[in-house]
Amino acid sequence: MMLYFILFAEVLLVATALLATLLGRLDRAALWTGTIGAIAASAVGAGAAVCSLLSTEHESLRSSWPIALGEFHVGMDGLSAFFLLCVFVVSGLSAIYGAGYLRAYLGKQRLAPAVAFFNILIASMAMVILARDGVLFLLAWEAMSISSFFLVTFENERDEVRRAGITYLVASHVGIVFLFALFALFARQSGSFNFDGFADLASHPEGFATMCFVFSLIGFGTKAGFWPVHIWLPDAHPAAPSHVSAVMSGVMIKLGIYGLLRTLTFLGPPPAWWGITFVIIGAVSGIAGVLHALAQHDLKRLLAYHSVENIGIIALGIGVGLLGQTYGNSVVSFLGYAGGLLHVLNHGLFKGLLFHGAGSVIHGTGSRNVNTQGGLYKRMPVTGVTFLIGSMAICGLPPLNGFVSEWLIYLGAFRGSTSPLSTAAGISAVVGFVALALIGGLAAACFVKAFGIVFLGEPRSEAAAKAHEAPWPMKVAMIVGAALCFVIGVWPAGVVTLVGPATKALGVDIQAFNSTLGAMSAISYFAALLIGLIVVLVLLRKALLHGREVTTESTWGCGYSLPTARMQYTASSFAEPLLTPFASALHVEIHRDGPTGCFPRTGKYEEHLQDLAGECVIVPAIQWFLRTVARLGVLQQGRIQLYLVYVLVTLVALLVWEFAGPFGS
Amino acid sequence: MVEIVTHLALLLLFPPLLLGIIVKTKALFAGRVGAPLLQPYSDLWKLLKKGAVYSRTTTWIFRAGPIIALASVLTAGVVLPLASTSSPFGFAGDVILFAYLLALGRFVTMAAALDTGSPFEGMGASREAAFSALVEPALFLVLGIICLPAASVSFSNAWAALPWQHWGVAHPCLLAASAALFIVLLTENSRIPVDDPNTHLELTMIHEVMVLDHSGPDFAFILYGASIKLFLFGSLLIHLLLPISAGISWQNAALFLGGQVGMAILVGIVESRRTMNLYSDFLLLFVVMLNLYIVSANRLTACVKASALQGAALALLPIIMWWNGSPTPLVHVILMAVGTLAFKAIVIPIMLARAIRNVDARREVEPFVSLHLSLLLAALLVGVSFWLAGALELSAGAPSRLLVPASFSTLLIGFLVLVSRKKAITQVIGYLMIENGVFVFSQSVAAKLPFVVELGVLLDLLVAIFVMNIVIHQINREFDHINVDKLDLLKG
Structure with missing residues (x-):
């Protein structure tokens, strides 16, 4: 029963997203449509999730669909209901917030895409949680990544936003490659993309569970933001509008956790x-x-x-x-x-x-x-x-x-x-x-x-x-x-x-x-x-203070009575005692130009922190990858005939492999 | 009901006394009478009766800081068992609540400090943040160790499972935990050597500089909260170290209160380490006095005992110098102390005593220089060494002004003993004194002098004593006495 309410919320979200897009240049109307849709859907969804958690019944719904592979199979158990609750509560609050936040952009920027993609993001997150079929799951996962990419690049006239968006897009897709591999492994083992089939796998071949565990750890871990594959996260979250950051950081990365937990339930003890x-x-x-x-x-x-x-x-x-x-x-x-x-x-x-x-x-x-x-x-x-x-x-x-x-x-x-x-x-x-x-x-x-x-x-x-x-x-x-x-x-x-x-x-x-x-x-x-x-x-x-003298003065400065705001501790100076001991481990660059002499004129303290994982793990990994791939450059000759030869050779090879190779029928 | 009333009474009334005890201890070490023990209570009373001054910059967060900090330590005190193994309000998992309530107190104090916009208070907050971030894991490890024997994260179970049989089983672990807890106590309560609760304005200060702008009742809350925090950490330490049993009893109450007082005195002693400088001077004076005693002593056994005592005093010297803040690494200091104690106070005196027994020599008879005259000469040499130390300007960098003179006088009096005595045993004692002099001198440059040199000298000495021992035996067998002046008979 509760599953239908959630599906209703999904429909509502997608419908309002479409409506907002149709409203096009009517920014204010699009904003209100999207916001009201998101708030209503979140309220319905959160309520249904709580009811489902209290009643603790398992629900599922299957129907065939016209796309090859997989089927439309959704379900709700305790784990799904709990994550749905998180998604809807945080998204609902962010939708309310966004209504105020985006008003600052009225007249400066088209709001319809921001609103529509926001609702699609919520809907796709909920669908990831509901999906009980590998293909449906991956589709929803991809929709989630794409819609959040468009939200991250909302202020795309800024250079750093575009760069953050690209980093995010690449990281998402590196992650999803591992998820493709993961679900392919499962499907090969169980014969279908159905989650029930994954869970019912009686025995795994040697090393199967290990491989699945590692793939899911990388694939879902990239979304969750585990160290060292978190590097997209500190770029993408600040680039997005704040209500989107709240949803991305508050719930979207948690779907990586959801994916991991869901996979673990398939893998046995x-x-x-x-x-x-x-x-x-x-x-x-x-x-x-x-x-x-x-x-x-x-x-x-x-x-x-x-x-x-x-x-x-x-x-x-x-x-x-x-x-x-x-x-x-x-x-x-x-x-x-x-x-x-x-x-x-x-x-x-x-x-x-x-x-x-x-x-x-x-x-x-x-x-x-x-x-x-x-x-x-x-x-x-x-x-x-x-x-x-x-x-x-x-x-x-x-x-x-x-x-x-x-x-x-x-x-x-x-x-x-x-x-x-x-x-x-x-x-x-x-x-x-x-x-x-x-x-x-x-x-x-x-x-x-x-x-x-x-x-x-x-x-x-x-x-x-x-x-x-x-x-x-x-x-x-x-x-x-x-x-x-x-x-x-x-x-x-x-x-x-x-x-x-x-x-x-x-x-x-x-x-x-x-x-x-x-x-x-x-x-x-x-x-x-x-x-x-x-x-x-x-x-x-x-x-105690009733009837006693309570006075207001300037802050005590050792007798100095003209304090200025510049005398205050700053964030850099506050963090200095903690960062200095970790400086060598963290790649903190510290520029210290302390005051000298009896009447010092200037003094400076600056610190810059490079992301350790980015510098020591990811960048070398990418460089190694690029060097390796460069060797394939010989294939690129720029002649169309040669490329057609490649296609032909590949086709023939595949046909031979299919019908005469180890998997031949 | 009795339990609850006792618990709350202890928690609410006792803590300020601890501050009084610490101040008194420090005063006594500094040779002052000091404020009365109950002074903190009158301080609190006075502050509560005052008005308040607030900075224009501040908001309600500044006013809320002391209140929330006090409320959080009080709540933490309600959870923690005091004079019994269980608190009337404990529950499973209360250990973590305790630690996090303290963290809450710290957080609001730091926020209140930043609310003033003062550079001083920002500095204090920043330092407090750094220290507490590093103390937190230490505290949790200690709490984890405390909870291990009971396999339960609640104080009641942990303390009940921690009576003395566990000190037998898990002794080193619990001992290390107690030591760590004491350091955490000093850090968390901003005591010396991490912080100094006495000065409010120096740039080295942490906690006190954070509360610079608070006044009146707010400041009373802060002082009271600080004393309760000390009391709580003291309670943890007491339960770890003293056999407090279940239930309310006079024995428990006496142990608990005695433990708290002891803890406060210990903190006071630690804070008096500056006045501990006196001790190194005392020790050096003692060494010089022993020199004079050896010179004037007639009986050989008395000389050996005095030199053993001198060895023991010298073993203490590096420890006290380290305590006073000498830069020598602790391992080095311990090796030096243990080595000195073993050789100079135990091994060599025992060998000498055995030699005396073997040859049955009791007295230094007919020395070249009479005992009275040598005492006079020795006194003169002490004077010379003070003059020498002054003239050479060697004392300038030394940790104590007495180090160099004491070393010279020991060295010179050692020579005096060597040249003025006839008995081989007194000769050995003379060599020993020279070595002692070198040792004291090495203390003034301890950081620069490699330990190896010191070890080498000690080893030479040991070999020398072996040789002497053999020689003594030989002389004794040949001539039936051990006077060295007869050795010239051996020449051809």
């Missing part, structure tokens, strides 16, 4: 090294992501690197879950998967919120550079408060939602390290535990920087001093997002109930789930206690 691989990928992505984020001064780029970090945290959770599954420990497995999945939702919420906040900053000041901001809180209080809540949530601080999912992963990793798993598994669980702590500490440093330098202190530029608050649709989206972060943080039991069916779809015994609920209510009590104490202290302070 996981060997230990899969889990260990996930933990290592998670730890490396997490730490590398947050360290790169520390050095960024472009607010959206900073957030993009935090997506790499959070994908790392999710991978840690999945790794712990896999290890639990390998060794038949359902509690470890549940905690790991539940933490990872909940983090998918949580990251969608707070990262969406943060990208919205960054969008408001750009909207209000016209700049993404952290170092030119400052004092924005007084000028845009709603953005400020919601950005603060998002920052605290992403650092995993109680009583917000990030804490709940990290808490579950910590618990899973700890249980994993004490349960009698193998030594390697135990060690990797400890690695997960400590990596999570280091990530948490560095993330806190990074977000104190991001929030503090942008919103607090005095404005560092004219534009920042004249900043203005965002219009109401943007404010609504941010307030709702912040409220959801808070609600999940103080009432985790409710949302963990929704994760249960998803972990069940991954083959985890649901018994373990009940034991966690008790601790979940304890988190609620302590959140209440914390808030209660804050209220009491606020009242106490008020009572």
Whole structure:
């Protein structure tokens, strides 16, 4: 039943996308049509997903279609419903936000494509999750990549946007090559592209599961943004309009995670090294992501690197879950998967919120550079408060939602390290535990920087001093997002109930789930206690200061009474103590030109961070590839006859291979 | 109910006393009377009664910082077991909540600091961020180790599973965890050597510079919150080190409070390390006094004992120099201390004592120079070495002004003993004193002098003593006494 509601939402999205395109030059009408369609579809979809999670029934729908290979086969289980919920909640909020954000472009740029591709992106993401057929899945996956490519290149008059778009397009298609290979392998083994057939594969030949695991890790990992194949991500996310960044970073990259989890359900009991691989990928992505984020001064780029970090945290959770599954420990497995999945939702919420906040900053000041901001809180209080809540949530601080999912992963990793798993598994669980702590500490440093330098202190530029608050649709989206972060943080039991069916779809015994609920209510009590104490202290302070002298002065500067905004710490100076120790490992270029003499005139400190993975892994890999391919240059002679010979030879060879070769009939 | 009341009373009332104890300890080490133990309570009371000054730049975040920070450490204190193995409010997974509540406190304090737009507070926040990011994994590893024996991430289970039998099984691990936890405690509570809670304005400061603009009740909240944080880390350490059992009992309360006081005193001692400079001077004076004693002593065993004592004092010297901040690596220092202790205070004295027993020589009879005169000469040599050290300007770079004079006087008095005595054993002691002098001198240039040189000298000495031992035996057999002045009879 709920499946039909989701399909209805799909139809609604595609229809409004078409309508918006037809409206063409009527920008305002196109914007409203698209937005209303997206919001309505998201509401219907999110509601249906929640109902499906609560009723925990499996649904599927099959019908033939006129295209060769595959069929139209969609279905919904706990895992799909959970990811659908994430997609619709974040997309709905971003659609509301986009209505306000895109208004700034009215009259400057055609809005219809942006609106239409946005709705198609949502629809294709939902279809990826629903698809139960390999060909349908790949089609939806490709639609998702293409529509997001057009959204990334929305401001295509800018050079860096075009470059980011191309990087993104190439990375997506390198990834999808591996997915083609993956599904071809499955189809060859099971005889059709049907997911049910994949899952029913009784026995795999030697090495089949390993090959599938590696292919899916590269193919889906590229979309998810695992280190080192994340390099498209810090370029593409800042280039896109902010509401699109929110959707891409909040949910689209999570579909890589969905694809991985779905593939894992086809592959039977996981060997230990899969889990260990996930933990290592998670730890490396997490730490590398947050360290790169520390050095960024472009607010959206900073957030993009935090997506790499959070994908790392999710991978840690999945790794712990896999290890639990390998060794038949359902509690470890549940905690790991539940933490990872909940983090998918949580990251969608707070990262969406943060990208919205960054969008408001750009909207209000016209700049993404952290170092030119400052004092924005007084000028845009709603953005400020919601950005603060998002920052605290992403650092995993109680009583917000990030804490709940990290808490579950910590618990899973700890249980994993004490349960009698193998030594390697135990060690990797400890690695997960400590990596999570280091990530948490560095993330806190990074977000104190991001929030503090942008919103607090005095404005560092004219534009920042004249900043203005965002219009109401943007404010609504941010307030709702912040409220959801808070609600999940103080009432985790409710949302963990929704994760249960998803972990069940991954083959985890649901018994373990009940034991966690008790601790979940304890988190609620302590959140209440914390808030209660804050209220009491606020009242106490008020009572104490009542009737006493409270004066306002300029900031204490050791007796210096004419402070200027330029005296403040900047993002670069804030990050310096943390970056210097990592400088050699990270390829940070530091230019220091310190003040000299008794009356120094100038002093300069600059740092530039190249992406380590890009510089040390991807670029050499591409160069090697180009060198190798160059050897094929002899084939290119520029004569049409010769090319026709190639075609003929290939055709004959294929025919011979088909009818006389090892696969001959 | 009793449990809850005790828990809350301890949490709310006791912590400021810790700050008082630390200040008192430091005062005593510095030779001052110091503020009364209960001073922090009156400070808090006074601050709570004051008005407040706010910067024009700040927003509500600046005002909320102290409040949320205090609320978060209080909540963390509610989770943590105090004078019993369990907290009345603990639950499965509370360890992680505890750590993250502390992180929340840190986050809001840093945000409040940045809210002022002051370069000082930005600096403090930046440093705090760097330190806490690096402390976080250490803290989690320690917490993980604590939780391992119980296989449960809750304090109640962890402490209940950690009585003394586990110290037997997992001893080194828990010991290392305690040491790490103490370092985390010093870092998180911005104590020396990571930070200095006493000065507010120096550029080296971290936490104190972050709260520069807070005043009145806000500052009272910060001070109170800081004392609670120290108290919480102290509680962790106490449960790791002391056998606190389940339930409420006088024994538990005494152990817990005693442990807290001990922890505060320990922090105070660590912070008094500047005044520890005095100790190296004391030690050097002791070495010089021993020189004079050896010169004036009549009984051979007393001389050997004094030289053993001198060896032990010298073994302590590099450790105290390191504590005072000498750049010598710790491994080097430990090797030096252990080697010196082993040879100069144990091996060589035992060999000498055995030689004395074997040859049955008790006293230094008829020395070339009478004992009284040699004491006078020795005193003169001490004076000369002080003059010499001053004239050579060698003390300038040395960590202590007494190092060079002490080394010269030991060296010269060693020579005096060599030339003025007849017994072979006293001769060996003279050589030993010369070596001691070289050792003390090496301390003034410890960073530059390779350890190998020191080892070589020690080895020479050891060989020399072996030879002496054989010679003593030979002389004794041939002439029935051990006076070296009869050796000239051997010449042809």
